[in-house]
Amino acid sequence: LKEKKFSLRHYPVSLLIPYFSGIILAFALRPYKMTYRQIKYFSFPGELLMRMLQMLVLPLIVSSLVTGMASLDGKASGKMGLRAVVYYMMTTIIAVFIGILMVIIIHPGKGSKDKLHREGKIEQVQTTDAFMDLVRNMFPPNLVEACFKQVRTPVPHASMPENVTGTLENVTRTLRSLQEVLSFEETIPIPGSANGVNALGLVVFSVCFGLVIGSMKQKGRALQEFFSCLNEAIMRLVAIIIWYAPVGILFLIAGKILEMDDLAVMGGQLGMYTLTVIVGLLIHSLCVLPLLYFIVTHKNPWVFIAGLLQALITALGTSSSSATLPITFRCLEENNGVDRRVTRFVLPVGATINMDGTALYEALAAIFIAQVNNFELDFGQIITISITATAASIGAAGIPQAGLVTMMIVLTSVGLPTEDITLIIAVDWFLDRLRTTTNVLGDSLGAGIVEHLSRHELDAQDSELGNSVIEENEKPYHLIYQANTHKHRSNAKLPSKQADNLSHSGWSVGYIESQGWKRPQEVT
Numbered sequence: 001l002k003e004k005k006f007s008l009r010h011y012p013v014s015l016l017i018p019y020f021s022g023i024i025l026a027f028a029l030r031p032y033k034m035t036y037r038q039i040k041y042f043s044f045p046g047e048l049l050m051r052m053l054q055m056l057v058l059p060l061i062v063s064s065l066v067t068g069m070a071s072l073d074g075k076a077s078g079k080m081g082l083r084a085v086v087y088y089m090m091t092t093i094i095a096v097f098i099g100i101l102m103v104i105i106i107h108p109g110k111g112s113k114d115k116l117h118r119e120g121k122i123e124q125v126q127t128t129d130a131f132m133d134l135v136r137n138m139f140p141p142n143l144v145e146a147c148f149k150q151v152r153t154p155v156p157h158a159s160m161p162e163n164v165t166g167t168l169e170n171v172t173r174t175l176r177s178l179q180e181v182l183s184f185e186e187t188i189p190i191p192g193s194a195n196g197v198n199a200l201g202l203v204v205f206s207v208c209f210g211l212v213i214g215s216m217k218q219k220g221r222a223l224q225e226f227f228s229c230l231n232e233a234i235m236r237l238v239a240i241i242i243w244y245a246p247v248g249i250l251f252l253i254a255g256k257i258l259e260m261d262d263l264a265v266m267g268g269q270l271g272m273y274t275l276t277v278i279v280g281l282l283i284h285s286l287c288v289l290p291l292l293y294f295i296v297t298h299k300n301p302w303v304f305i306a307g308l309l310q311a312l313i314t315a316l317g318t319s320s321s322s323a324t325l326p327i328t329f330r331c332l333e334e335n336n337g338v339d340r341r342v343t344r345f346v347l348p349v350g351a352t353i354n355m356d357g358t359a360l361y362e363a364l365a366a367i368f369i370a371q372v373n374n375f376e377l378d379f380g381q382i383i384t385i386s387i388t389a390t391a392a393s394i395g396a397a398g399i400p401q402a403g404l405v406t407m408m409i410v411l412t413s414v415g416l417p418t419e420d421i422t423l424i425i426a427v428d429w430f431l432d433r434l435r436t437t438t439n440v441l442g443d444s445l446g447a448g449i450v451e452h453l454s455r456h457e458l459d460a461q462d463s464e465l466g467n468s469v470i471e472e473n474e475k476p477y478h479l480i481y482q483a484n485t486h487k488h489r490s491n492a493k494l495p496s497k498q499a500d501n502l503s504h505s506g507w508s509v510g511y512i513e514s515q516g517w518k519r520p521q522e523v524t
Helices: 002-032 036-042 044-070 074-106 127-138 162-167 173-183 199-215 217-241 245-259 268-297 301-306 309-318 321-335 340-353 356-372 379-394 402-413 418-423 425-453 455-474 477-490 496-504 509-514
Strands: 149-152 192-195
Touching: 002 245, 002 309, 036 044, 036 245, 044 199, 044 217, 044 245, 044 309, 044 321, 044 340, 074 199, 074 268, 074 340, 074 356, 074 379, 074 425, 074 455, 127 149, 127 199, 127 379, 127 402, 199 217, 199 340, 217 321, 245 309, 245 425, 268 301, 268 356, 268 425, 301 309, 301 425, 309 321, 309 425, 321 340, 321 425, 340 425, 356 379, 356 402, 356 418, 356 425, 379 402, 402 418, 418 425, 425 455
Parallel strands: none
Antiparallel strands: 149 192
Protein backbone atom coordinates (compact mmCIF):
# COMPACT_ATOMS: atom_id res chain seq x y z
CA LEU A 1 0.00 0.00 0.00
CA LYS A 2 2.86 2.37 0.81
CA GLU A 3 4.51 1.63 -2.53
CA LYS A 4 1.22 2.37 -4.35
CA LYS A 5 0.77 5.70 -2.55
CA PHE A 6 4.37 6.62 -3.27
CA SER A 7 4.02 5.86 -6.97
CA LEU A 8 0.73 7.74 -7.34
CA ARG A 9 2.09 10.76 -5.48
CA HIS A 10 5.25 10.97 -7.58
CA TYR A 11 3.72 9.97 -10.92
CA PRO A 12 2.93 13.58 -12.04
CA VAL A 13 6.56 14.49 -11.39
CA SER A 14 7.62 11.58 -13.58
CA LEU A 15 5.50 13.08 -16.38
CA LEU A 16 7.23 16.47 -16.12
CA ILE A 17 10.63 14.89 -16.72
CA PRO A 18 9.80 13.44 -20.18
CA TYR A 19 7.96 16.66 -21.11
CA PHE A 20 11.04 18.82 -20.66
CA SER A 21 13.28 16.02 -21.93
CA GLY A 22 11.26 15.99 -25.16
CA ILE A 23 11.83 19.73 -25.62
CA ILE A 24 15.58 19.37 -25.03
CA LEU A 25 15.81 16.35 -27.33
CA ALA A 26 13.93 18.15 -30.11
CA PHE A 27 16.24 21.17 -30.05
CA ALA A 28 19.24 18.84 -30.01
CA LEU A 29 17.98 17.06 -33.15
CA ARG A 30 16.87 20.15 -35.12
CA PRO A 31 20.37 20.83 -36.59
CA TYR A 32 20.21 17.44 -38.35
CA LYS A 33 17.20 18.64 -40.42
CA MET A 34 15.27 15.39 -40.30
CA THR A 35 12.87 14.63 -43.15
CA TYR A 36 9.14 14.42 -42.57
CA ARG A 37 9.29 10.61 -42.84
CA GLN A 38 12.09 10.43 -40.27
CA ILE A 39 10.11 12.67 -37.91
CA LYS A 40 7.10 10.37 -38.26
CA TYR A 41 9.26 7.38 -37.41
CA PHE A 42 10.72 9.26 -34.45
CA SER A 43 7.32 10.26 -33.01
CA PHE A 44 5.81 6.77 -33.49
CA PRO A 45 5.88 5.91 -29.73
CA GLY A 46 3.85 9.07 -29.10
CA GLU A 47 1.35 8.06 -31.76
CA LEU A 48 0.90 4.73 -29.97
CA LEU A 49 0.02 6.54 -26.73
CA MET A 50 -2.64 8.60 -28.53
CA ARG A 51 -4.09 5.46 -30.10
CA MET A 52 -4.24 3.60 -26.79
CA LEU A 53 -6.01 6.47 -25.04
CA GLN A 54 -8.43 7.10 -27.90
CA MET A 55 -9.21 3.36 -27.97
CA LEU A 56 -10.69 3.67 -24.47
CA VAL A 57 -12.58 6.94 -24.95
CA LEU A 58 -15.69 5.58 -26.67
CA PRO A 59 -16.50 2.71 -24.25
CA LEU A 60 -15.55 4.94 -21.31
CA ILE A 61 -17.96 7.73 -22.31
CA VAL A 62 -20.87 5.35 -22.89
CA SER A 63 -20.33 3.15 -19.82
CA SER A 64 -19.67 6.03 -17.42
CA LEU A 65 -22.69 8.04 -18.55
CA VAL A 66 -25.07 5.07 -18.48
CA THR A 67 -23.96 3.92 -15.02
CA GLY A 68 -23.86 7.47 -13.68
CA MET A 69 -27.37 8.36 -14.84
CA ALA A 70 -28.82 4.96 -13.88
CA SER A 71 -27.49 5.27 -10.33
CA LEU A 72 -29.31 8.58 -9.80
CA ASP A 73 -33.02 9.13 -9.42
CA GLY A 74 -34.77 11.46 -11.84
CA LYS A 75 -34.89 14.42 -9.45
CA ALA A 76 -31.22 14.22 -8.49
CA SER A 77 -30.02 13.79 -12.08
CA GLY A 78 -32.14 16.74 -13.22
CA LYS A 79 -30.71 19.06 -10.58
CA MET A 80 -27.17 17.85 -11.22
CA GLY A 81 -27.56 18.35 -14.96
CA LEU A 82 -28.92 21.87 -14.49
CA ARG A 83 -26.03 22.82 -12.21
CA ALA A 84 -23.50 21.41 -14.66
CA VAL A 85 -25.02 23.30 -17.62
CA VAL A 86 -25.11 26.58 -15.65
CA TYR A 87 -21.45 26.09 -14.70
CA TYR A 88 -20.48 25.31 -18.31
CA MET A 89 -22.24 28.37 -19.69
CA MET A 90 -20.93 30.70 -16.98
CA THR A 91 -17.27 29.68 -17.35
CA THR A 92 -17.44 29.74 -21.16
CA ILE A 93 -18.90 33.26 -21.22
CA ILE A 94 -16.24 34.43 -18.74
CA ALA A 95 -13.52 32.86 -20.91
CA VAL A 96 -14.81 34.65 -24.02
CA PHE A 97 -14.90 37.95 -22.14
CA ILE A 98 -11.29 37.47 -20.94
CA GLY A 99 -10.12 36.69 -24.48
CA ILE A 100 -11.76 39.80 -25.92
CA LEU A 101 -10.41 41.98 -23.11
CA MET A 102 -6.84 40.69 -23.54
CA VAL A 103 -6.73 41.18 -27.32
CA ILE A 104 -8.16 44.71 -27.05
CA ILE A 105 -5.72 45.75 -24.30
CA ILE A 106 -2.53 44.17 -25.72
CA HIS A 107 -3.51 44.74 -29.39
CA PRO A 108 -1.16 42.11 -30.89
CA GLY A 109 -2.43 42.67 -34.45
CA LYS A 110 -0.92 46.12 -34.80
CA GLY A 111 0.97 46.33 -38.08
CA SER A 112 0.64 44.72 -41.51
CA LYS A 113 -0.31 41.10 -42.11
CA ASP A 114 2.13 40.96 -45.04
CA LYS A 115 4.92 40.24 -42.55
CA LEU A 116 3.08 37.20 -41.20
CA HIS A 117 3.81 33.71 -42.46
CA ARG A 118 0.90 31.71 -43.91
CA GLU A 119 0.79 27.96 -43.46
CA GLY A 120 -1.67 25.27 -44.57
CA LYS A 121 -5.14 25.48 -46.05
CA ILE A 122 -8.51 25.82 -44.38
CA GLU A 123 -11.69 24.10 -45.52
CA GLN A 124 -14.59 26.52 -45.97
CA VAL A 125 -17.69 26.19 -43.80
CA GLN A 126 -21.21 27.69 -43.88
CA THR A 127 -22.34 29.10 -40.52
CA THR A 128 -25.99 28.03 -40.77
CA ASP A 129 -25.10 24.55 -41.96
CA ALA A 130 -22.54 24.19 -39.16
CA PHE A 131 -25.11 24.91 -36.44
CA MET A 132 -27.64 22.61 -38.10
CA ASP A 133 -24.98 19.88 -38.22
CA LEU A 134 -24.45 20.41 -34.49
CA VAL A 135 -28.12 19.62 -33.83
CA ARG A 136 -28.08 16.73 -36.32
CA ASN A 137 -25.12 15.18 -34.52
CA MET A 138 -27.11 15.19 -31.27
CA PHE A 139 -29.54 12.68 -32.80
CA PRO A 140 -27.56 10.13 -34.84
CA PRO A 141 -29.76 7.84 -36.97
CA ASN A 142 -27.28 4.98 -36.60
CA LEU A 143 -25.44 4.42 -33.32
CA VAL A 144 -22.88 2.13 -34.91
CA GLU A 145 -22.02 4.75 -37.53
CA ALA A 146 -21.83 7.41 -34.79
CA CYS A 147 -18.84 5.54 -33.38
CA PHE A 148 -16.69 6.54 -36.34
CA LYS A 149 -18.56 9.22 -38.33
CA GLN A 150 -20.26 12.55 -37.72
CA VAL A 151 -22.51 14.74 -39.84
CA ARG A 152 -20.86 17.56 -41.79
CA THR A 153 -22.47 19.44 -44.66
CA PRO A 154 -19.95 20.22 -47.44
CA VAL A 155 -19.83 23.76 -48.81
CA PRO A 156 -21.06 23.89 -52.44
CA HIS A 157 -18.63 25.60 -54.80
CA ALA A 158 -20.15 27.84 -57.43
CA SER A 159 -18.80 27.74 -60.98
CA MET A 160 -18.52 30.81 -63.23
CA PRO A 161 -18.75 30.99 -67.00
CA GLU A 162 -15.33 31.36 -68.59
CA ASN A 163 -16.26 34.44 -70.68
CA VAL A 164 -17.61 36.33 -67.66
CA THR A 165 -14.54 35.48 -65.61
CA GLY A 166 -12.20 36.61 -68.37
CA THR A 167 -14.03 39.92 -68.79
CA LEU A 168 -13.91 40.80 -65.07
CA GLU A 169 -10.39 39.51 -64.47
CA ASN A 170 -8.85 42.88 -63.52
CA VAL A 171 -11.79 44.35 -61.60
CA THR A 172 -11.63 45.17 -57.89
CA ARG A 173 -12.51 42.76 -55.09
CA THR A 174 -15.92 44.34 -54.59
CA LEU A 175 -16.90 43.87 -58.22
CA ARG A 176 -15.61 40.30 -58.14
CA SER A 177 -17.82 39.60 -55.16
CA LEU A 178 -20.77 41.13 -57.02
CA GLN A 179 -20.03 38.99 -60.06
CA GLU A 180 -19.92 35.89 -57.85
CA VAL A 181 -23.33 36.73 -56.45
CA LEU A 182 -24.83 37.35 -59.90
CA SER A 183 -23.39 34.16 -61.40
CA PHE A 184 -24.03 31.96 -58.38
CA GLU A 185 -26.38 29.07 -58.97
CA GLU A 186 -28.38 28.07 -55.93
CA THR A 187 -27.51 24.61 -54.66
CA ILE A 188 -29.29 22.58 -52.01
CA PRO A 189 -26.96 21.70 -49.11
CA ILE A 190 -26.92 17.95 -48.60
CA PRO A 191 -25.65 16.72 -45.22
CA GLY A 192 -22.57 14.56 -45.62
CA SER A 193 -20.27 12.81 -43.20
CA ALA A 194 -16.75 13.19 -41.90
CA ASN A 195 -14.47 10.77 -40.10
CA GLY A 196 -14.44 11.08 -36.33
CA VAL A 197 -16.44 9.90 -33.33
CA ASN A 198 -19.80 11.63 -32.96
CA ALA A 199 -19.26 12.17 -29.23
CA LEU A 200 -22.20 14.57 -28.90
CA GLY A 201 -24.69 12.04 -30.25
CA LEU A 202 -23.32 9.25 -28.07
CA VAL A 203 -23.51 11.51 -25.01
CA VAL A 204 -27.17 12.37 -25.66
CA PHE A 205 -28.08 8.72 -26.22
CA SER A 206 -26.13 7.49 -23.18
CA VAL A 207 -27.76 10.06 -20.87
CA CYS A 208 -31.27 9.12 -22.05
CA PHE A 209 -30.49 5.39 -21.97
CA GLY A 210 -29.09 5.64 -18.43
CA LEU A 211 -32.14 7.56 -17.19
CA VAL A 212 -34.46 4.91 -18.64
CA ILE A 213 -32.47 2.06 -17.07
CA GLY A 214 -32.57 3.84 -13.71
CA SER A 215 -36.35 4.26 -13.93
CA MET A 216 -36.78 0.51 -14.57
CA LYS A 217 -35.49 -0.27 -11.04
CA GLN A 218 -34.92 -4.03 -10.65
CA LYS A 219 -35.74 -4.82 -14.27
CA GLY A 220 -32.83 -2.68 -15.42
CA ARG A 221 -30.41 -3.93 -12.76
CA ALA A 222 -28.74 -6.41 -15.11
CA LEU A 223 -27.94 -3.75 -17.72
CA GLN A 224 -26.76 -1.34 -15.04
CA GLU A 225 -24.37 -3.94 -13.63
CA PHE A 226 -23.11 -4.73 -17.13
CA PHE A 227 -22.17 -1.11 -17.87
CA SER A 228 -20.73 -0.71 -14.37
CA CYS A 229 -18.52 -3.76 -14.92
CA LEU A 230 -17.49 -2.40 -18.34
CA ASN A 231 -16.56 0.93 -16.76
CA GLU A 232 -14.47 -0.80 -14.11
CA ALA A 233 -12.66 -2.88 -16.75
CA ILE A 234 -11.84 0.25 -18.80
CA MET A 235 -10.43 2.00 -15.73
CA ARG A 236 -8.19 -1.00 -15.03
CA LEU A 237 -6.87 -0.76 -18.58
CA VAL A 238 -6.21 2.93 -17.96
CA ALA A 239 -4.13 2.00 -14.91
CA ILE A 240 -1.92 -0.07 -17.21
CA ILE A 241 -1.63 2.52 -19.99
CA ILE A 242 -0.62 5.43 -17.75
CA TRP A 243 2.73 3.79 -17.06
CA TYR A 244 3.54 4.10 -20.75
CA ALA A 245 2.45 7.77 -20.80
CA PRO A 246 5.89 9.28 -19.95
CA VAL A 247 7.47 7.60 -22.97
CA GLY A 248 4.64 8.62 -25.29
CA ILE A 249 4.59 12.24 -24.10
CA LEU A 250 8.36 12.59 -24.62
CA PHE A 251 8.10 11.61 -28.30
CA LEU A 252 4.86 13.56 -28.88
CA ILE A 253 6.41 16.83 -27.71
CA ALA A 254 9.73 16.26 -29.48
CA GLY A 255 8.00 15.28 -32.73
CA LYS A 256 5.84 18.41 -32.79
CA ILE A 257 8.82 20.71 -32.27
CA LEU A 258 10.77 18.91 -35.00
CA GLU A 259 7.85 19.40 -37.43
CA MET A 260 8.19 23.21 -37.22
CA ASP A 261 10.04 24.49 -40.28
CA ASP A 262 11.06 27.84 -38.84
CA LEU A 263 10.97 28.77 -35.16
CA ALA A 264 11.42 32.43 -36.10
CA VAL A 265 7.68 32.65 -36.85
CA MET A 266 7.16 32.73 -33.08
CA GLY A 267 8.48 36.29 -33.07
CA GLY A 268 6.92 39.62 -34.05
CA GLN A 269 3.14 39.89 -34.34
CA LEU A 270 2.67 36.14 -34.01
CA GLY A 271 4.77 36.17 -30.86
CA MET A 272 2.59 38.90 -29.37
CA TYR A 273 -0.51 36.95 -30.38
CA THR A 274 0.88 33.83 -28.69
CA LEU A 275 1.69 35.81 -25.55
CA THR A 276 -1.82 37.29 -25.50
CA VAL A 277 -3.43 33.84 -25.70
CA ILE A 278 -1.15 32.49 -22.96
CA VAL A 279 -1.93 35.41 -20.62
CA GLY A 280 -5.67 34.98 -21.21
CA LEU A 281 -5.56 31.22 -20.56
CA LEU A 282 -3.46 31.69 -17.41
CA ILE A 283 -5.87 34.28 -16.01
CA HIS A 284 -8.83 31.98 -16.64
CA SER A 285 -7.07 28.83 -15.35
CA LEU A 286 -5.20 30.19 -12.35
CA CYS A 287 -7.50 33.01 -11.23
CA VAL A 288 -11.11 32.66 -12.39
CA LEU A 289 -11.66 28.90 -12.09
CA PRO A 290 -9.93 28.45 -8.68
CA LEU A 291 -11.73 31.54 -7.34
CA LEU A 292 -15.08 30.18 -8.51
CA TYR A 293 -14.31 26.82 -6.87
CA PHE A 294 -13.36 28.53 -3.59
CA ILE A 295 -16.47 30.76 -3.55
CA VAL A 296 -18.81 27.79 -4.04
CA THR A 297 -17.12 25.07 -1.95
CA HIS A 298 -15.09 27.14 0.58
CA LYS A 299 -12.22 24.68 0.04
CA ASN A 300 -8.62 25.19 -1.03
CA PRO A 301 -8.62 24.93 -4.85
CA TRP A 302 -4.86 24.35 -5.05
CA VAL A 303 -5.13 21.11 -3.07
CA PHE A 304 -7.79 19.97 -5.55
CA ILE A 305 -5.68 21.04 -8.54
CA ALA A 306 -2.64 19.24 -7.10
CA GLY A 307 -4.57 16.00 -7.41
CA LEU A 308 -5.13 16.75 -11.11
CA LEU A 309 -1.49 17.18 -12.13
CA GLN A 310 -1.38 13.81 -13.82
CA ALA A 311 -4.38 14.66 -16.04
CA LEU A 312 -3.17 18.20 -16.76
CA ILE A 313 0.28 17.04 -17.89
CA THR A 314 -1.30 14.34 -20.04
CA ALA A 315 -3.55 16.97 -21.64
CA LEU A 316 -0.50 19.13 -22.29
CA GLY A 317 1.18 16.24 -24.06
CA THR A 318 -1.73 14.73 -26.01
CA SER A 319 -3.56 17.96 -26.90
CA SER A 320 -6.89 16.12 -26.62
CA SER A 321 -9.41 16.43 -23.80
CA SER A 322 -11.14 13.24 -24.95
CA ALA A 323 -7.89 11.25 -24.92
CA THR A 324 -7.15 12.63 -21.44
CA LEU A 325 -10.61 11.62 -20.16
CA PRO A 326 -9.53 8.21 -18.74
CA ILE A 327 -6.72 9.87 -16.76
CA THR A 328 -9.08 12.61 -15.55
CA PHE A 329 -11.49 10.00 -14.18
CA ARG A 330 -8.67 8.34 -12.28
CA CYS A 331 -7.39 11.61 -10.78
CA LEU A 332 -10.79 12.83 -9.60
CA GLU A 333 -11.99 9.55 -8.14
CA GLU A 334 -8.76 8.27 -6.58
CA ASN A 335 -6.79 11.42 -5.75
CA ASN A 336 -9.58 13.89 -4.95
CA GLY A 337 -12.29 11.45 -3.84
CA VAL A 338 -15.06 12.90 -6.01
CA ASP A 339 -18.24 10.80 -6.01
CA ARG A 340 -18.37 8.46 -9.00
CA ARG A 341 -22.00 9.32 -9.64
CA VAL A 342 -20.86 12.88 -10.31
CA THR A 343 -17.74 12.16 -12.35
CA ARG A 344 -19.50 9.65 -14.58
CA PHE A 345 -21.98 12.32 -15.62
CA VAL A 346 -20.05 15.60 -15.48
CA LEU A 347 -16.76 14.54 -17.11
CA PRO A 348 -18.04 12.92 -20.35
CA VAL A 349 -20.49 15.77 -20.93
CA GLY A 350 -17.86 18.38 -20.06
CA ALA A 351 -15.26 16.83 -22.36
CA THR A 352 -17.80 17.14 -25.19
CA ILE A 353 -19.40 20.57 -24.72
CA ASN A 354 -17.39 22.50 -22.10
CA MET A 355 -14.48 24.13 -23.95
CA ASP A 356 -13.42 27.23 -22.01
CA GLY A 357 -9.97 27.41 -23.57
CA THR A 358 -11.34 26.94 -27.08
CA ALA A 359 -13.96 29.68 -26.62
CA LEU A 360 -11.32 32.12 -25.31
CA TYR A 361 -8.98 31.29 -28.18
CA GLU A 362 -11.64 31.66 -30.90
CA ALA A 363 -12.83 35.06 -29.71
CA LEU A 364 -9.26 36.33 -29.28
CA ALA A 365 -8.06 34.97 -32.64
CA ALA A 366 -11.03 36.47 -34.50
CA ILE A 367 -10.31 39.97 -33.19
CA PHE A 368 -6.58 39.49 -33.86
CA ILE A 369 -7.36 38.71 -37.52
CA ALA A 370 -9.54 41.82 -37.65
CA GLN A 371 -6.65 43.88 -36.27
CA VAL A 372 -4.10 42.64 -38.82
CA ASN A 373 -6.60 43.52 -41.57
CA ASN A 374 -7.11 47.02 -40.07
CA PHE A 375 -10.79 46.15 -39.69
CA GLU A 376 -12.49 48.19 -36.96
CA LEU A 377 -15.09 46.12 -35.09
CA ASP A 378 -18.04 47.93 -33.55
CA PHE A 379 -19.73 46.90 -30.30
CA GLY A 380 -22.39 44.87 -32.09
CA GLN A 381 -19.80 42.83 -33.97
CA ILE A 382 -17.88 42.14 -30.76
CA ILE A 383 -21.11 40.88 -29.18
CA THR A 384 -21.66 38.71 -32.26
CA ILE A 385 -18.17 37.25 -31.88
CA SER A 386 -18.86 36.56 -28.19
CA ILE A 387 -22.10 34.70 -28.86
CA THR A 388 -20.74 32.81 -31.86
CA ALA A 389 -17.53 31.78 -30.07
CA THR A 390 -19.56 30.48 -27.13
CA ALA A 391 -21.84 28.45 -29.39
CA ALA A 392 -19.05 27.23 -31.68
CA SER A 393 -16.97 25.96 -28.76
CA ILE A 394 -19.81 23.57 -27.87
CA GLY A 395 -19.49 21.94 -31.27
CA ALA A 396 -15.70 21.64 -31.04
CA ALA A 397 -14.84 17.97 -30.72
CA GLY A 398 -12.30 17.03 -28.07
CA ILE A 399 -9.65 16.29 -30.70
CA PRO A 400 -6.41 18.11 -31.56
CA GLN A 401 -6.82 21.47 -33.35
CA ALA A 402 -10.62 21.22 -33.64
CA GLY A 403 -10.76 24.92 -32.72
CA LEU A 404 -9.36 25.88 -36.14
CA VAL A 405 -12.41 24.36 -37.84
CA THR A 406 -14.99 25.95 -35.55
CA MET A 407 -13.24 29.32 -35.75
CA MET A 408 -14.40 29.51 -39.36
CA ILE A 409 -17.90 30.01 -37.99
CA VAL A 410 -16.78 32.94 -35.83
CA LEU A 411 -14.97 34.69 -38.69
CA THR A 412 -17.86 34.19 -41.10
CA SER A 413 -20.35 35.69 -38.63
CA VAL A 414 -18.66 39.13 -38.83
CA GLY A 415 -17.44 38.97 -42.43
CA LEU A 416 -13.73 38.47 -41.74
CA PRO A 417 -11.58 36.64 -44.33
CA THR A 418 -11.49 32.96 -43.39
CA GLU A 419 -8.28 32.36 -45.33
CA ASP A 420 -6.41 34.43 -42.72
CA ILE A 421 -6.65 31.52 -40.31
CA THR A 422 -3.51 30.29 -42.06
CA LEU A 423 -1.67 33.16 -40.36
CA ILE A 424 -1.94 31.51 -36.94
CA ILE A 425 -1.60 27.82 -37.85
CA ALA A 426 2.17 27.95 -37.26
CA VAL A 427 1.70 28.38 -33.49
CA ASP A 428 -1.60 26.56 -33.09
CA TRP A 429 0.04 23.23 -32.20
CA PHE A 430 1.48 24.88 -29.08
CA LEU A 431 -1.55 26.95 -28.10
CA ASP A 432 -3.82 23.95 -28.65
CA ARG A 433 -2.04 22.14 -25.82
CA LEU A 434 -2.54 25.05 -23.45
CA ARG A 435 -6.24 25.47 -24.20
CA THR A 436 -6.77 21.69 -23.89
CA THR A 437 -5.21 21.84 -20.43
CA THR A 438 -7.58 24.70 -19.59
CA ASN A 439 -10.54 22.64 -20.83
CA VAL A 440 -9.56 19.65 -18.65
CA LEU A 441 -9.05 21.88 -15.61
CA GLY A 442 -12.46 23.49 -16.13
CA ASP A 443 -14.18 20.10 -16.42
CA SER A 444 -12.46 18.79 -13.28
CA LEU A 445 -13.18 21.82 -11.10
CA GLY A 446 -16.75 21.70 -12.41
CA ALA A 447 -17.07 18.13 -11.13
CA GLY A 448 -15.94 19.26 -7.68
CA ILE A 449 -18.38 22.18 -7.69
CA VAL A 450 -21.33 20.06 -8.86
CA GLU A 451 -20.56 17.41 -6.22
CA HIS A 452 -20.56 20.07 -3.49
CA LEU A 453 -23.87 21.56 -4.66
CA SER A 454 -25.44 18.10 -5.04
CA ARG A 455 -24.26 16.69 -1.70
CA HIS A 456 -27.77 16.80 -0.15
CA GLU A 457 -29.31 14.78 -2.99
CA LEU A 458 -26.42 12.29 -2.91
CA ASP A 459 -26.63 11.91 0.90
CA ALA A 460 -30.39 11.43 0.72
CA GLN A 461 -29.99 8.71 -1.88
CA ASP A 462 -27.31 7.00 0.22
CA SER A 463 -29.61 7.15 3.27
CA GLU A 464 -32.51 5.60 1.37
CA LEU A 465 -30.27 2.81 0.11
CA GLY A 466 -28.84 2.22 3.58
CA ASN A 467 -32.28 2.11 5.23
CA SER A 468 -33.56 -0.43 2.72
CA VAL A 469 -30.57 -2.69 3.41
CA ILE A 470 -30.96 -2.33 7.19
CA GLU A 471 -34.68 -3.12 7.04
CA GLU A 472 -34.00 -6.25 5.00
CA ASN A 473 -31.25 -7.41 7.38
CA GLU A 474 -33.34 -6.77 10.52
CA LYS A 475 -36.41 -8.62 9.23
CA PRO A 476 -37.10 -11.74 11.42
CA TYR A 477 -36.18 -15.04 9.87
CA HIS A 478 -39.69 -16.51 10.14
CA LEU A 479 -41.11 -13.54 8.18
CA ILE A 480 -38.55 -14.05 5.41
CA TYR A 481 -39.37 -17.79 5.42
CA GLN A 482 -43.10 -17.12 5.26
CA ALA A 483 -42.63 -14.63 2.43
CA ASN A 484 -40.54 -17.10 0.45
CA THR A 485 -43.00 -19.94 1.18
CA HIS A 486 -45.92 -17.80 0.06
CA LYS A 487 -44.07 -16.84 -3.10
CA HIS A 488 -43.23 -20.53 -3.74
CA ARG A 489 -46.82 -21.63 -3.22
CA SER A 490 -48.17 -18.90 -5.47
CA ASN A 491 -46.12 -20.47 -8.24
CA ALA A 492 -47.01 -24.02 -7.24
CA LYS A 493 -49.34 -24.59 -10.14
CA LEU A 494 -48.44 -23.87 -13.70
CA PRO A 495 -50.83 -23.81 -16.62
CA SER A 496 -50.71 -26.97 -18.68
CA LYS A 497 -49.30 -25.11 -21.69
CA GLN A 498 -46.43 -23.71 -19.59
CA ALA A 499 -45.67 -27.17 -18.19
CA ASP A 500 -45.65 -28.55 -21.71
CA ASN A 501 -43.26 -25.81 -22.78
CA LEU A 502 -40.93 -26.67 -19.90
CA SER A 503 -40.95 -30.34 -20.77
CA HIS A 504 -40.38 -29.63 -24.45
CA SER A 505 -37.45 -27.33 -23.56
CA GLY A 506 -35.58 -30.16 -21.84
CA TRP A 507 -37.21 -30.28 -18.39
CA SER A 508 -38.58 -33.73 -17.55
CA VAL A 509 -42.12 -34.14 -16.23
CA GLY A 510 -40.71 -35.84 -13.14
CA TYR A 511 -38.49 -32.82 -12.38
CA ILE A 512 -41.40 -30.45 -12.87
CA GLU A 513 -43.56 -32.43 -10.44
CA SER A 514 -40.67 -32.74 -7.96
CA GLN A 515 -40.59 -28.96 -7.68
CA GLY A 516 -44.23 -28.92 -6.60
CA TRP A 517 -45.54 -27.77 -9.98
CA LYS A 518 -48.64 -29.79 -10.84
CA ARG A 519 -50.91 -29.69 -13.79
CA PRO A 520 -54.34 -28.34 -12.93
CA GLN A 521 -57.22 -30.77 -13.42
CA GLU A 522 -58.84 -30.44 -16.78
CA VAL A 523 -62.35 -29.04 -16.54
CA THR A 524 -64.80 -31.44 -18.16
